[in-house]
Amino acid sequence: MPSNNTPPLQIDQVHKTYRQGNSTVHALDGVNLTVQPGEFVAIMGASGSGKSTLLHAMAGLIQVDAGQVSIAGQDLSKLNDAALTKFRRKNLGIVFQAYNLIPALTAEENIRLPANETADLDDRVEHLLERLEMNERRSHRPMALSGGEQQRIAIARALVCDPAILLADEPTGSLDSATGTSICRLLRNLVDEERRSIVVVTHEPHVAMWADRVVVMKDGTDLTEFKTDGIRDPQTVASRYQQSLGAEAVH
Numbered sequence: 114m115p116s117n118n119t120p121p122l123q124i125d126q127v128h129k130t131y132r133q134g135n136s137t138v139h140a141l142d143g144v145n146l147t148v149q150p151g152e153f154v155a156i157m158g159a160s161g162s163g164k165s166t167l168l169h170a171m172a173g174l175i176q177v178d179a180g181q182v183s184i185a186g187q188d189l190s191k192l193n194d195a196a197l198t199k200f201r202r203k204n205l206g207i208v209f210q211a212y213n214l215i216p217a218l219t220a221e222e223n224i225r226l227p228a229n230e231t232a233d234l235d236d237r238v239e240h241l242l243e244r245l246e247m248n249e250r251r252s253h254r255p256m257a258l259s260g261g262e263q264q265r266i267a268i269a270r271a272l273v274c275d276p277a278i279l280l281a282d283e284p285t286g287s288l289d290s291a292t293g294t295s296i297c298r299l300l301r302n303l304v305d306e307e308r309r310s311i312v313v314v315t316h317e318p319h320v321a322m323w324a325d326r327v328v329v330m331k332d333g334t335d336l337t338e339f340k341t342d343g344i345r346d347p348q349t350v351a352s353r354y355q356q357s358l359g360a361e362a363v364h
């Protein structure tokens with residue numbers, strides 16, 4: 114876990130365009146975002162507003178056309194491919210809606226996958242299995258796990274290298290609402306108890322309500338943002354979100 118106060122994530126004036134036939138789509142059009150250590154940020158926005166493109170830019174999975182993406186103070190554009198791969202493995206944890214576990218490996222083997230064999234790896238894996246309440250399921254393969262259990266293993270795998278930031282793309286999108294809530298509570302606890310830094314992309318107010326801050330995207334820009342003030346109420350978040358889109362205030 115990062116111990117200093119360098120922002121785990123900083124995005125300055127990021128632009129990304131795509132060609133679609135004869136037209137150009139500004140998927141990201143000057144986005145700014147800073148996530149502080151121990152902060153939980155949700156990114157909301159309509160379909161096509163640029164959320165996934167932004168998450169992929171944060172994760173170093175796509176190159177941006179202009180602007181800067183820094184993880185734990187490192188400008189990703191300054192790294193060559195090999196250095197970026199190594200840096201991402203150590204500093205970025207990523208969780209997807211579809212879990213993306215390796216079917217042939219056990220839960221524990223999946224968690225260990227991104228990590229190098231270091232002296233403290235066994236301790237970290239034990240801690241994560243305990244922390245995510247998956248100790249008794251450690252020898253099961255993904256097919257023998259429920260969706261919620263698979264997502265817990267995916268979160269443990271994302272945390273095994275002790276990343277500067279955890280990025281999650283619709284992490285509850287494949288889960289029923291009770292299981293989704295338990296995953297959101299887990300993410301919240303990781304922030305409150307271990308000072309993890311988390312960014313979640315979601316359509317869902319009942320996911321975004323667990324964050325400290327909601328950033329609203331529209332047409333490739335970070336339109337506005339609001340704090341949740343610890344009010345874990347989806348209706349409040351939904352109406353603040355709608356107000357943001359209606360007001361179109363640029364901060």
Ligand SMILES: Nc1ncnc2c1ncn2[C@@H]1O[C@H](COP(=O)(O)OP(=O)(O)OP(=O)(O)O)[C@@H](O)[C@H]1O
Pocket residue numbers: 131132133138139140158159160161162163164165166167
């Ligand atoms: N690889 C690509 N090639 C061309 N256009 C793309 C590509 N990826 C995204 N886009 C376009 O960029 C814009 C933003 O897409 P993006 O997937 O980031 O939005 P989103 O907010 O994540 O949407 P959703 O909620 O539906 O996943 C859209 O107009 C999309 O069509």
